Amino acid sequence: MPQTKVVSLEKLKTACKNCGLAKLCLPLGLENNDIERLDAIVQRNRPLHRGNHIFQTGSRFGSIYVVKSGTIKSYTQCPNGTEQVVGFHLPGEVVGLDGIETGKHICSAKALETTAVCEVPFSRLEELTATVPGLQHQMFRLMSKEISKETGLMVLLGKSTAEERLAAFLLSLSVRFHSYGFSSTEFNLSMSRREIGSYLGLALETVSRLFTHFQEERILEVDRKHIKILEVDRLFQLLSDQNGCLERLQHPHNTETPGQ
Amino acid sequence: MPQTKVVSLEKLKTACKNCGLAKLCLPLGLENNDIERLDAIVQRNRPLHRGNHIFQTGSRFGSIYVVKSGTIKSYTQCPNGTEQVVGFHLPGEVVGLDGIETGKHICSAKALETTAVCEVPFSRLEELTATVPGLQHQMFRLMSKEISKETGLMVLLGKSTAEERLAAFLLSLSVRFHSYGFSSTEFNLSMSRREIGSYLGLALETVSRLFTHFQEERILEVDRKHIKILEVDRLFQLLSDQNGCLERLQHPHNTETPGQ
DNA sequence: ATGTAAATATGATCCAGATCAACAGTTGTC
DNA sequence: GACAACTGTTGATCTGGATCATATTTACAT
Numbered sequence: 001m002p003q004t005k006v007v008s009l010e011k012l013k014t015a016c017k018n019c020g021l022a023k024l025c026l027p028l029g030l031e032n033n034d035i036e037r038l039d040a041i042v043q044r045n046r047p048l049h050r051g052n053h054i055f056q057t058g059s060r061f062g063s064i065y066v067v068k069s070g071t072i073k074s075y076t077q078c079p080n081g082t083e084q085v086v087g088f089h090l091p092g093e094v095v096g097l098d099g100i101e102t103g104k105h106i107c108s109a110k111a112l113e114t115t116a117v118c119e120v121p122f123s124r125l126e127e128l129t130a131t132v133p134g135l136q137h138q139m140f141r142l143m144s145k146e147i148s149k150e151t152g153l154m155v156l157l158g159k160s161t162a163e164e165r166l167a168a169f170l171l172s173l174s175v176r177f178h179s180y181g182f183s184s185t186e187f188n189l190s191m192s193r194r195e196i197g198s199y200l201g202l203a204l205e206t207v208s209r210l211f212t213h214f215q216e217e218r219i220l221e222v223d224r225k226h227i228k229i230l231e232v233d234r235l236f237q238l239l240s241d242q243n244g245c246l247e248r249l250q251h252p253h254n255t256e257t258p259g260q
Numbered sequence: 261m262p263q264t265k266v267v268s269l270e271k272l273k274t275a276c277k278n279c280g281l282a283k284l285c286l287p288l289g290l291e292n293n294d295i296e297r298l299d300a301i302v303q304r305n306r307p308l309h310r311g312n313h314i315f316q317t318g319s320r321f322g323s324i325y326v327v328k329s330g331t332i333k334s335y336t337q338c339p340n341g342t343e344q345v346v347g348f349h350l351p352g353e354v355v356g357l358d359g360i361e362t363g364k365h366i367c368s369a370k371a372l373e374t375t376a377v378c379e380v381p382f383s384r385l386e387e388l389t390a391t392v393p394g395l396q397h398q399m400f401r402l403m404s405k406e407i408s409k410e411t412g413l414m415v416l417l418g419k420s421t422a423e424e425r426l427a428a429f430l431l432s433l434s435v436r437f438h439s440y441g442f443s444s445t446e447f448n449l450s451m452s453r454r455e456i457g458s459y460l461g462l463a464l465e466t467v468s469r470l471f472t473h474f475q476e477e478r479i480l481e482v483d484r485k486h487i488k489i490l491e492v493d494r495l496f497q498l499l500s501d502q503n504g505c506l507e508r509l510q511h512p513h514n515t516e517t518p519g520q
Numbered sequence: 521a522t523g524t525a526a527a528t529a530t531g532a533t534c535c536a537g538a539t540c541a542a543c544a545g546t547t548g549t550c
Numbered sequence: 551g552a553c554a555a556c557t558g559t560t561g562a563t564c565t566g567g568a569t570c571a572t573a574t575t576t577a578c579a580t
């Protein structure tokens with residue numbers, strides 16, 4: 001029976017209403033009917049391989065993308081060759097909202113590992129949001145969340161020490177993996193030390209040393225890309241000492257609110 | 261004719277279609293008809309005095325606000341008393357988008373000087389955007405711009421030197437004042453050195469020294485809060501040396517694109 | 521397998537900018 | 551108009567993290 005093959009093929013094409021990410025992607029229950037209309041415009045392309053781009057700086061904006069599995073890195077390339085990472089996007093998270101304003105992307109986005117994304121053509125989405133008020137509200141919330149997230153990162157980059165930055169980063173990953181249904185204490189990093197450093201405004205050597213340091217302190221167990229958080233509390237403590245405000249800012253999406 | 265008097269009184273209550281900021285606030289021509297519907301829900305309250313809050317961290321989100329004149333500072337308060345500035349909002353710019361997601365504001369916003377804002381109740385705005393597709397698109401653009409702006413700031417905070425940060429800050433102000441119809445080369449700062457420092461992730465002493473330094477270099481003339489830019493090119497140069505990508509990121513709103 | 525490039529770890533040194541300190545100019549207040 | 555409370559300038563010192571340098575491990579291509 002070709003059953004297996006069919007199932008594995010179908011996995012990629014799960015309708016929104018059966019998608020494990022629906023609660024992240026569509027946090028507030030839309031009518032079944034509406035979900036189906038959204039479903040109809042979503043394009044499910046074949047998975048991206050490590051290094052494949054979804055879009056590049058300056059390219060025409062046409063769609064937004066929801067990560068289904070894997071990791072997307074968004075970054076800008078400076079003329080001198082160095083790159084600046086501006087975001088890591090995990091399953092359930094959206095990429096490409098930056099392009100709406102000007103119609104061109106202001107950064108590039110590429111897969112850090114084998115990654116599946118749903119592509120949502122924006123003009124079709126707009127037609128839909130215009131007629132489905134619940135969906136429009138969802139979009140506003142989504143974009144607001146993105147703004148809040150970046151505000152939190154600004155605070156982190158503005159005043160925190162290297163130690164606080166890495167602690168915040170690890171906690172953020174932990175929370176996000178957890179909400180995707182994975183372990184919050186044990187996971188693999190899909191990004192390099194250099195990429196983490198770029199994102200956090202640190203040198204890769206500093207990131208490497210901090211991992212060693214956290215390991216010596218028995219806060220983490222680190223084996224290259226594999227991370228095991230031994231003491232979440234100590235990580236939180238590192239933040240709250242100076243930056244109580246960060247907890248709130250870093251994970252505003254954590255507190256599910258019974259919608260507006 | 262009592263023209264003069266009427267005009268000055270009316271200034272505060274100018275209908276959107278006569279507002280000098282319309283091109284910033286409503287960048288793409290809406291139908292006259294639609295503008296009037298928007299106009300009908302806008303609340304024009306009395307001006308705020310220096311120090312007055314529009315909203316505070318944790319307060320219920322109900323409206324977004326457009327600055328008509330003056331300056332709004334948004335910031336977070338850390339438990340240890342220090343504050344972190346997360347944005348300065350000049351005329352034509354919007355404040356409060358952070359609250360949409362959770363229904364509560366994640367930062368506080370206060371006037372740095374006498375400031376007039378238009379209050380737009382969000383639920384009424386949503387009703388309107390649902391029926392006026394052009395306005396919905398405008399809102400998406402607006403929020404996308406906010407995301408892009410913050411991405412640019414992240415890049416700035418992530419890897420730039422103190423000199424580059426202040427140069428970028430001054431250029432950003434210059435561009436924004438210009439688009440509001442003021443001089444792009446001579447203006448008064450409404451924020452203190454400490455607030456600039458907080459925003460840029462620098463100590464206030466560093467900001468002060470940099471102003472002195474730029475003055476010695478004949479790039480600026482500085483007299484306390486009064487700034488005169490003598491050589492814009494040198495400021496741009498400071499950025500483009502290392503961070504060509506910043507120019508693009510810092511002023512994505514600068515390049516007016518012909519619709520959609 | 522084997523060579524080559526990329527990613528990590530770790531030590532040694534250096535420096536941009538923070539912090540500490542003292543002072544001067546400004547603003548507000550009673 | 552005098553006192554207090556900010557705000558800004560400038561100097562001296564200190565330090566967290568960048569940078570430079572090297573070795574080791576891993577990943578990939580042939």
